[in-house]
Amino acid sequence: MKGRHADRFPNEPFRASAALRNASFAPGWILDKGFGIVAVAMGISVFVLAGLLGWELYRGAEKAISRYGMAFLTGSQWDPVAGRFGALPFLYGTFLSSAIALLLAFPLSVATALFLTELAPVWLRRPVLGLIDIMAAVPSVVWGLWAMFEMVPWLRQSAFPFLQKAFHWLPFFQGPIYGVSLLAGALVIAIMITPIITSLAIEILRSVPPTLREAAWALGATRWEVIQVAVLPYGRSALVGAGVLGLGRALGETMAVTMVIGNRPEILLSLFAPGYTLASVLVNEFAEATSEEHLSALFAIGLTLVAVTLIVNFFARLLIHNVPFFFSPRPLPLQPIETKQ
Amino acid sequence: MSRSLPDPEGSAPASSRETDPQKIPAAFQIEELRVAFGSRPVLHGISLEIPARQVTGIIGPSGCGKSTFLRTLNRMHEFTPGVRIQGRVRLFGEDIYDPKVDPILLRRRVGMVFQKSNPFPTMSIQENVLVGLRLAGIRNRSLLEERLEEALRMAALWNEVKDRLHAPGTELSGGQQQRLCIARALAVRPEVLLMDEPCSALDPIATAQIESLIRDLREHYSIVLVTHNLQEAGRTADFTAFFLEGKLIEFESTKKLFTNPHQKQTEDYLTGRYG
Numbered sequence: 001m002k003g004r005h006a007d008r009f010p011n012e013p014f015r016a017s018a019a020l021r022n023a024s025f026a027p028g029w030i031l032d033k034g035f036g037i038v039a040v041a042m043g044i045s046v047f048v049l050a051g052l053l054g055w056e057l058y059r060g061a062e063k064a065i066s067r068y069g070m071a072f073l074t075g076s077q078w079d080p081v082a083g084r085f086g087a088l089p090f091l092y093g094t095f096l097s098s099a100i101a102l103l104l105a106f107p108l109s110v111a112t113a114l115f116l117t118e119l120a121p122v123w124l125r126r127p128v129l130g131l132i133d134i135m136a137a138v139p140s141v142v143w144g145l146w147a148m149f150e151m152v153p154w155l156r157q158s159a160f161p162f163l164q165k166a167f168h169w170l171p172f173f174q175g176p177i178y179g180v181s182l183l184a185g186a187l188v189i190a191i192m193i194t195p196i197i198t199s200l201a202i203e204i205l206r207s208v209p210p211t212l213r214e215a216a217w218a219l220g221a222t223r224w225e226v227i228q229v230a231v232l233p234y235g236r237s238a239l240v241g242a243g244v245l246g247l248g249r250a251l252g253e254t255m256a257v258t259m260v261i262g263n264r265p266e267i268l269l270s271l272f273a274p275g276y277t278l279a280s281v282l283v284n285e286f287a288e289a290t291s292e293e294h295l296s297a298l299f300a301i302g303l304t305l306v307a308v309t310l311i312v313n314f315f316a317r318l319l320i321h322n323v324p325f326f327f328s329p330r331p332l333p334l335q336p337i338e339t340k341q
Numbered sequence: 342m343s344r345s346l347p348d349p350e351g352s353a354p355a356s357s358r359e360t361d362p363q364k365i366p367a368a369f370q371i372e373e374l375r376v377a378f379g380s381r382p383v384l385h386g387i388s389l390e391i392p393a394r395q396v397t398g399i400i401g402p403s404g405c406g407k408s409t410f411l412r413t414l415n416r417m418h419e420f421t422p423g424v425r426i427q428g429r430v431r432l433f434g435e436d437i438y439d440p441k442v443d444p445i446l447l448r449r450r451v452g453m454v455f456q457k458s459n460p461f462p463t464m465s466i467q468e469n470v471l472v473g474l475r476l477a478g479i480r481n482r483s484l485l486e487e488r489l490e491e492a493l494r495m496a497a498l499w500n501e502v503k504d505r506l507h508a509p510g511t512e513l514s515g516g517q518q519q520r521l522c523i524a525r526a527l528a529v530r531p532e533v534l535l536m537d538e539p540c541s542a543l544d545p546i547a548t549a550q551i552e553s554l555i556r557d558l559r560e561h562y563s564i565v566l567v568t569h570n571l572q573e574a575g576r577t578a579d580f581t582a583f584f585l586e587g588k589l590i591e592f593e594s595t596k597k598l599f600t601n602p603h604q605k606q607t608e609d610y611l612t613g614r615y616g
């Protein structure tokens with residue numbers, strides 16, 4: 001045992017380690033071990049909780065599952081009175097509203113973050129950042145109230161008629177206008193996830209090393225080119241991750257959406273038509289579900305919502321890791337500026 | 342060393358070097374340059390002529406304003422809020438702070454290499470070298486290929502990377518990454534190369550490679566080299582400027598400055614009396 005180190009320190013072998021062995025305070029390894037145990041316990045408890053949740057949902061949904069099987073997901077009729085339960089309208093509404101919301105919110109968020117970190121004068125940054133954080137903290141139901149009393153009337157009277165006039169040849173913008181609609185739901189989701197994604201995107205853009213920006217500047221890049229060459233490529237996977245987090249929020253968003261989406265379980269092509277989401281039907285019908293069948297179907301809806309969220313997250317993660325060309329640095333802006341040849 | 346770079350003005354042979362900075366045509370003529378961050382002055386009136394096609398070393402204790410000075414030469418201070426710059430900087434006779442001068446085009450004429458190598462992490466070696474040209478709007482494939490090889494050869498990196506041009510730039514060693522950054526700066530064929538302690542993060546072998554590279558590059562470029570390392574200045578620079586507390590104390594041929602400084606402060610610094 002002794003030999004190896006004794007060679008190196010012939011005069012004072014093991015002095016340091018002896019001192020450590022005799023130390024009276026709790027040595028590091030106890031804390032280390034203790035921390036390790038706690039960490040493992042926490043890790044396990046996450047799985048246990050997730051397992052319990054899944055099992056509980058499954059048990060509640062068992063009846064509906066055994067009766068409908070996969071047809072539950074493809075059935076397009078939801079009629080608790082008649083005892084018919086198909087979840088497709090909710091899946092449709094959930095996916096479509098979330099997708100539209102993300103489509104609107106993600107570019108807006110990244111653009112806002114870019115503006116604030118790269119372009120905005122310094123005096124403007126702080127107040128806007130504060131505003132964004134406040135917006136991210138507004139409870140869902142407050143957004144819902146605002147959307148119900150301000151946004152929906154405006155959509156009904158101004159925005160939707162305008163859209164309809166401009167795009168009447170598109171099936172998405174046809175049919176009667178009620179105000180409450182799938183598009184209204186998507187808009188309120190977009191408004192809610194925008195500050196969240198923006199906030200994350202700002203953090204991501206701030207973490208871009210200043211040396212990269214300087215490198216681009218020193219090569220004669222314009223501000224926009226610095227963003228394209230140095231900033232976005234560095235942050236792209238994290239930005240996609242921020243989008244995914246936003247999508248997760250969008251899929252599960254409940255209160256505000258329920259208040260403006262119209263809550264009609266039908267699959268209609270028009271975005272002006274009312275829709276319904278998985279989360280909304282849960283919050284609307286759980287308290288009033290009397291029949292065992294209805295309750296079980298709602299449990300199945302809950303299970304579906306969890307599954308949808310997990311699947312979306314899974315694919316999003318794949319995307320983050322495997323699609324590095326999402327914001328490819330390759331197509332650089334190639335504006336011809338005279339250069340020395 | 343034979344370089345394939347076309348040379349418009351006909352370079353002075355490296356062997357018969359002029360030792361009086363006044364007698365060499367100037368790349369930069371700097372007059373009464375003052376820089377302040379907010380209300381804090383950092384450079385107090387620097388006047389200096391940086392000779393063309395020479396290596397000009399800038400030495401001085403930490404915080405004396407070497408980097409600040411260097412960054413005035415390609416207008417990199419533009420991105421720091423609250424900077425005030427007074428005085429005149431002329432590049433081959435043209436006032437670079439003239440409102441008519443486009444800083445973007447200026448930065449293509451004045452390349453810069455930083456203390457820490459900073460290749461773009463998502464780009465391949467090739468893309469890193471060519472990014473400046475792409476920014477300049479050059480799409481001609483054969484021209485890009487030609488410049489790629491030229492820049493990498495000038496940066497003494499070609500042989501090491503010619504078989505993996507599509508590997509990420511960050512895969513290279515620290516010294517190779519720094520040479521990649523030099524190649525990136527050279528690919529746009531700047532007239533001047535500013536280098537801010539390019540070797541301070543490198544081991545002695547990589548340092549020696551880059552120093553010999555700098556000595557070769559002066560055939561084609563005017564180089565301003567900030568360094569902390571006096572031996573490095575002695576080995577690489579033709580002329581050396583000594584800065585102290587935001588003032589230029591002495592500017593001489595390196596040999597004279599190191600062996601026979603006029604100013605007492607220079608002597609004190611060279612003998613190790615300031616940090």
Ligand SMILES: Nc1ncnc2c1ncn2[C@@H]1O[C@H](COP(=O)(O)OP(=O)(O)OP(=O)(O)O)[C@@H](O)[C@H]1O
Nearest residue numbers: 378383401402403404405406407408409410421569
């Ligand atoms: N962006 C800035 N804002 C405020 N002060 C600055 C800024 N950049 C530099 N300074 C100040 O200017 C002075 C000179 O800094 P500079 O970086 O030019 O020194 P240096 O000679 O390059 O030092 P070193 O050898 O350590 O790199 C320092 O006192 C520094 O604090």
Ligand SMILES: [Mg+2]
Nearest residue numbers: 407408409537
């Ligand atoms: Mg410095």
